Amino acid sequence: MKKPMIRFNKRLTQILALIVSVFCVLNLVIPDSDKSAVENRSLQKFPSLSASSLKDGEFFSELNSWYSDQFLGRDQFMQLKYAVNKLTGTKQINDVFLGKGVLIEDVSEVNTEQKERNIAAINTFCTSSGVPSYFLLAPNAVSIQKDKLPAFATVKDQNQQIDDYYAKLDPSIQKVDVRKTLEKHKEEYLYYKTDHHWTSLAAFYSFQDLASMMGLGEVSKDNYNIYPVTTSFEGTLAGKVGSVLLKDQIDIYVPKDNDEYIMSDLTNATTSRSIYSSKALETRDQYTVFLGGNSGRITLEMNNNSDRHLLLIKDSYANTMIQFLIPYFRTIDIIDPRYYYEDVSNLLETQLITDVLFLYNSNTLMQDTSMADCLSVEAE
């Protein structure tokens, strides 16, 4: 081998060996973490060794996950990967489009079999409840803000998914189709740039539609004090792709003629005088400022003279909507079927329910696997 080549190999080896040894030692020395805020999951711990875990190979595969989960600078490396992706013109990472200054979640596949079960359960539940039911199926950024998708991006037709869903719901259920309204405001800040949720503004516009259908009267922005609670929100989509520099602002809309209320989280056994959780602003997932996150059942009791009692069956899109509903109802029972395992129809009587509202975003609803079971516990 030629001299310069040997020198080159030597120098490069020294640098690479240094990098590898530093990571090798630090990874073994630095204590393990329990969970990752960015990835929203528990991390693999050092696996326990047993005859059976050794035999079926589980020990070694857990060892691999342990090492990569606990790898030093994991989140920073993910951000480096994002930066390289961005620099080399990548337009999509897994199911997230890297749009023009925004991250946009792709339209999800429909879980057809489960969807039919869910619709049947919803129809049965609503027709037998004897109270007016409403269904608000929120579109996602990918269909409202198509213009922000990267060039040539092809996505499934979410409008068709929503149309099909609405068409299969019982005629007695009132469909709150907010797509036209959101379409009209599509240039505004309707969806977070780094998160899969809609903003309070989008929820507000949708609430205007909902209010007129539910007979709650005219609603205008002047009815609310709008406070920005954070300008450094990095949401779930940022976590998925490791984006850097993109940040969001979260606004809360507090009704001006606000009544006192008590929020009881029956799943986590906590009570509070506010639906906003200031503690959430110190965590990574700042969207949990609304209700403190998703919980199986939350009950709101208002100190007002309304005679209406709402049962809200929902996913996390509804968390932003609740601030608008509070003044109009005496109680609101909020059920998240993903975490609620009791008989929902019992609540109709015990809580003197007068209105039922379903509020979901399309991507979650098309994939949902818990609604049918939650609504038809009674049948078993």
Next chain:
Amino acid sequence: MVFNSLIFVFCFLPVSVFLYWIVPGSFVKNVVLFVLSLLFYAWNEPFYLILLLLNIAWNYLSALELGQEEDEKKRKIVFWITIAVNLLLLGAFKYTNFLLGIFGIAAFDVSLPVGLSFFTFSAISYIADVYKGTSPAQKNPLDLGLYIAFFGKITSGPIAFYHDMENQLAYRPLSKELFFSGVCLFAKGLIKKVLLADQFALVFSALSANTSMLGAWIYAISYMLEIYFDFSGYSDMAIGIGRMFGFTMKPNFDHPYSAISVQDFWRRWHISLSSWFRDYVYIPLGGNRHDYVRNILIVWFLTGLWHGANWTFILWGLYYGGILLLEKFVLKPYLQTLPKIICHLYTLVLVLIGWVFFFSPGILEAFSTLGRMINVVHPMDSQVLFVLFGNLPLFILGVLFSGTLYDRVFHLFMDRSPKRASAIYTFLYVLFFVVCIAFMVGSTYQSFLYFAF
């Protein structure tokens, strides 16, 4: 465990190198390396460790018998029985379900032991070398164990011949120079695998359902680049690891996509496998001295079958057998006189068509992809443009690095101004290595919308 995993690069490999270099004496070094190799193998599938050890024991004992026996007839019997057991083992795991499928019988649920196709061929190389008298039977079971099971080459080769490795088994001088070149080759292979092959794999899967003509071309081309960077990257890593422990193995790839005939391509693609078939099947069958056509077809049928238990692989092998015969009897004079660029394009297109058979799950699917490649009615759609524009730098790098240009520029630059070249390339390698880590971390990233317990 795969070479491109964090735990291998940052834990298993450095710890192994450290242990190997620190323990005294060749014998202890070999013990350490053999134990590490067994651990590496157990990592994939602990149960099959028994299979590997039985394989080593069987070939060790059979070769001793071959070495001692003087009666030619008995030697022949021992030789064929040994080979038959090796092949039966390979066949049982790899081809049983395929054969059952032909007769419409339901498949067994067995996983293929990692590297079985590779270490079986290594073992056969050993037995054949001892039988032919090229090499004496190995007295030391540890040395033979190392030849078959060394973790650098057990999972994906190269299928190093026994007679090439024989002198390196018992004793290998520690050479820093060799070590340094090994580390650099490993880094190069890792970069090829993680930053090129794995990214082309994403393009390939993104276009699997595309129905346009351009889409079918990009689909096939992305596979062509993926498999090259994947396999040659893995071979670079394997040979690099070998060097870290003092082994010298021959290169396995030599810029196959710069070939100017299909015959030339096969001198450059997976060299250890084609040499194996040449030395242990083609020449013993008679080579080009008698039954040439038959020999070629047998070799290429087996080459195809070796790659997997599916008709598509057999067809792929026979396709190459056919082209090689065609080149030999018809095309040779044209390939020698036509401009190089034409010969190069001719080779690339035929190899590309070959890959379509190779990657398709069935023969019908292969023809349907080939059909789309000439479907001028539906030239392109927005999905192809999306994938193409989102991966332009990848395709440019892929085309540049798969030819000889990169190596030529590198060596020219190194000759002209070694200091500057060395500084620039060191910087680039380190940069790409760090990006590699980022992509390796990225591939283990699983972010959830809702907290996953």
